Amino acid sequence: MYSSFRRYLGDLREETLLGSIRDSLASVKVQKFQLVTLDPHPKDGGVFVRFKYQASNEDHALKTIKEEIEKCFVESGGVSSWIGRRRTKVWVVQGNPWPEDMNRFASKMIKISFDGPDVPEEALYSLLRPYGRISDITDVGPAPAGTLRSTTVNFERLKAATIARNTIHGLSVQVPGGSTTRLRLLTVYIPEFKLYKWLKANTLERLYTPAPSVLPSEEVWQERKDAKDAIRAYLTDQPTTVAFVHGPQGSGKTTMVESVTKECNRNRLLKIMWKEDPRNRLSRTAEIQTGYRPVFSFLNSMNNLVDLASVGLIGQKAGFSSSIEEQLQQTLDIVATALKKVGALHREQIEKEMEKRDKEGGSSKESKRPQQDSTKGRSQDHDGRRGYVAGNGVMSELGVGDEKINDEAAREGKRENRGEEKEDGNKRQKNDVKASEPLPVVVIRSYASKGGLRREEIMNVIASWAARLAESQASLKRLASRLRAGAEFLMMTIFSALPSKPLNYIALYDADSSNALSFVKQKLHRNNADLGLTDEDTAYVERLGGRSSDLESLVYKVDTGASIKDAVEDIINRGVGELRKNAFGDDAEDAKNLPWTREQAWSVMKNLAKDGQVWIDLIPYYDVLFNFPFKGDESALRSMEEAELINIATHNGRPSVIRPGRPVYKYVFERLVNDPIFRATQEITYNEKLIAAATETIKSCEVELLSLKEIRTAFSRYSIWRDPANNRANYLLGQMHNAESTLQKLQATNAELKKVFRTGSGN
Known part of the structure; x- marks a missing residue:
């Protein structure tokens, strides 16, 4: 609303503002300056000035022209903004601006994608600092297939971020090694304000509610249907165990869990995003997501300083500081206590309802049940003739066995008892399901990511906490991970804490060739881009295998005008660049920080790049492990699996064969091996x-x-x-x-x- 009002006000004053700018620029004569056009950009509230000039030194000429334009604006009183403030500052556009008018509103946060090698943080800071003070620059993380590696820059002021995005987008930067990287800037708008969320929830979302998102591959992948049914069955069961949702990156674990949770109308209490961060940000993230208040994260640093000073004075710590594991344990314990109280309160309400219904049902049954004579009732319970013949004391004297037994009445009584027991069992089952319906679902994601030296300690805290929740039946627990090794470690930890409880293991796999092809055809037809795939197109689609993220990237590229052949080739070429950097490093120094050697990575890739089909291309695990260059170094192979360079399949619980980390990597390996240099x-x-x-x-x-x-x-x-x-x-x-x-x-x-x-x- 703010942006729209500013834009409408700017449209009313556009001609006046452009005329004022032309008048001010008319007095600029340095470097044979000549105005060409004025291109207004109403969305961000600026004007692009296109001009001609003549000079031998381009940098010096642009600097001189910029200073002269600012001087002319000062003399003319500046350019009035939409609120009446006078501006006299101009900036030289160094890249290729993209004046779009989409709903990507201005933000202090901008995302910079690298179309080429990564740009060092120092170079980015030097490039962006002239536009305004920078709060933070995030580290460059791994990117999904078909996307560029990127970083996020946080400015302190909105104006600085807007100017940087419009002047730097498309700029080519020289990086160490002589390569060139093209920068692509994008605004990142994250509404974190409670007022904005409340207004949106009570205005727009009430007027317009979009259709619930459906898993893109749900209609064509039988494997996903089975996994979805397993998750749904787990949600309707009593919370006595933990469910593991495991699959490769890009297989749709998060989308599926969220979709099933919404379909079952279940509330997710917390969703912990586990990142590799050995600092206090780890515990602070958990505290924020679980609603742990108040949070005084700055006190951790102060306590560490106090302990450090006490070591220097008295030779031992004062005990003020606590480890990340202790902080995390304290947060999760409080969450567990809250969940137990909620669960106990809910069970109490369910028990009261059950008692009330049982009383009503019991009174109605008593009124309808026919009155039977005492003799008939006794004959159904005991055959008195046995006691009469045997002469066992009081029983024979009472003569209960003299009368005839009504076998039909006895059978009717047994049928009635069995019917009541079955009805009671069904009621108990329904009540159990009803008792678990309102319980929150605890989702822990990315818990198996790299966590440094304290990874196992942190995972032990999570495992023990999940086990306690399962024992107390306070909530339904679901853990999602893309790393098989991390899932196995946490499963073993929880299994040791819950030895008598079975663990649910739900795996998501890549689709086969026919399902992957059906998925692409369905998506293209849904997006009105059904091209009628030829045999050549089908062969290229099969190169991507059944990885959901790669197929989605293919569909996106085809929707933007690329052919299937060009789109697949682009995905493979990007994979070559990413794999060369991730597996071998940029240089020798970067390679030293990898948990494997270049020789080990080359040996695996060369063997996997031999002739073979995508789905059967594999090498024996132990043949690789006990030969050069691994020589029994299993940690290197496990690290390569965690980096998704390879996939280690198991047989009877032991490693069996090695496959490419993604189906498309088979062709990526071939490109690398066939590169002569x-x-x-x-x-x-x-x-x-x-x-x-x-x-x-x-x-x-x-x-x-x-x-x-x-x-x-x-x-x-x-x-x-x-x-x-x-x-x-x-x-x-x-x-x-x-x-x-x-x-x-x-x-x-x-x-x-x-x-x-x-x-x-x-x-």
Whole structure:
């Protein structure tokens, strides 16, 4: 509303403002300045001035023209804004502005995407600081398939962010290494104000409520239907256990959980987004999302300083500070107490309703039940003839068994009892379901992300908390993760805390080729872009496999005008750039920070890039693990799986085979392996490691042979039939021969590979 009012007021004064700007610019004569056009941008409240000039030094000329224009504006009194304030400041547009008129309103936060290598934080700060003070620049995180890596910049003032977005968008920046990166700026509008949320909920959302979102692949993927039914069944059951929703990144776990929760009309109490942050922001995020008040996060730093000072004075801590685990445990304990109170109050209400209904039902049954004679009633309960024949004391004297037994009446009584028991069982089941309906659903997301050295401790806190909630039946717990290793670790932790309770494990998988193709056709038809897929288009779609995020990216690119072939090629090419950076690092220093070596990454990719189809392309796990360059280093393979470079499939609970982390990675690996320069670089580095190992083998054999020579000289007279030293020497000579042959072959191979650098091409 604020933006619309300002825009309408600006439209009324547009001609006057443009005329004032023309008059002020008419007096600018430096560098043969010549005004071309004035392009107003009503949405952000500015004007783009297009002009011509003549100069030998472009930077100096633009600086001079900018200073002269500001001087002319000062002399003329400036340009009036929509509220009457006079402005005299101008900025040089360095990029290619994008004057859009979409509903992306101005914000202090802008998102900068890198179309190329990442721009260092120092360079971004130097580029953006002239427009206004910057509060924070977030770290560049991993991006989904088909999207650019990005960072978020927070300005202190709205005006600074708006100016930066309109002047820097599309600018090409030089990065270390000689590459060029094109910046793409986008406004990020996050309404965090309670007043705005209240107004929106009570005005727009009451007048217009959009249709509930449906999972994009629900209609064509049977696997997703099964997973959705499993989640729905869990929601209708008693909260006695924990459900794990597991699947690869981009498989739609969050969308499915939210969709089923809304369909079942269940409230989600909290949704913890676990991030890799070893600082106090971790506990503060949990406190905010759980409604833990008040929050004095600044006291943690003060307590740490007090403890540090006490160590220097008395040699031990004063006990003021607490670890992240303790802070998190305290927050979750309070949440658990609140959930238990809510659950107990709800059960009490349900029990009162059940007692009231039982009394009403019991009185009606008593009034309808026919009165039976005492003899008939006794005959249904006991066959008195047995006691009469046996003569067991009082029973025979009473003569209860003299009369006939009414078998039909007995059977009717049993049927009536069974019917009542069945009816009571159904009532109890309905009451149990009803008792669990209003309970909140606790969703914990991204708990298996990297958490540094305290990752296991934090996950233990989560596991113990979830187990306590399950035992107390205070809420329904659901944990979603994209990492199988993290899910297995947390499952084992909770299983140890709940040994007698079964754990629900709900997995989401990629679709097969036919379902993936049906999904693409359905989405294109729904978006009025049904192209009628040819055999070539079908083959290109099959390259993406069944990963939901890749298929969504394909549909988006086709909707924007790209062909299916170009869209798939763009996804693969972007994957090549991302994989080269994530798996091998930008340079040698960056590669040292990776939890695996370049040789290990190259070995896996080269094997996975061999001939084969997307769905059967795999290599044996233990064959890779116990051979060079891993040599039993299982942590490197697990780290590569966490980074989604590979996927380790299991059989009977043990690792079995290794597949690409995403179906499209099979073709990404092929592109990397078939790049002659990159292949030669990695092969030379890989062979150098083998050459070093062969050289070390030869040297160790030489040293041992010299020792055997001395042993043979000293103890040869004690050997009667065979000489053990001679046998060992023959073995070592064979090892030296094999190592020397390998060494010569590898050196010859490296010599051939180095020729690629001179020619710039290769097979």
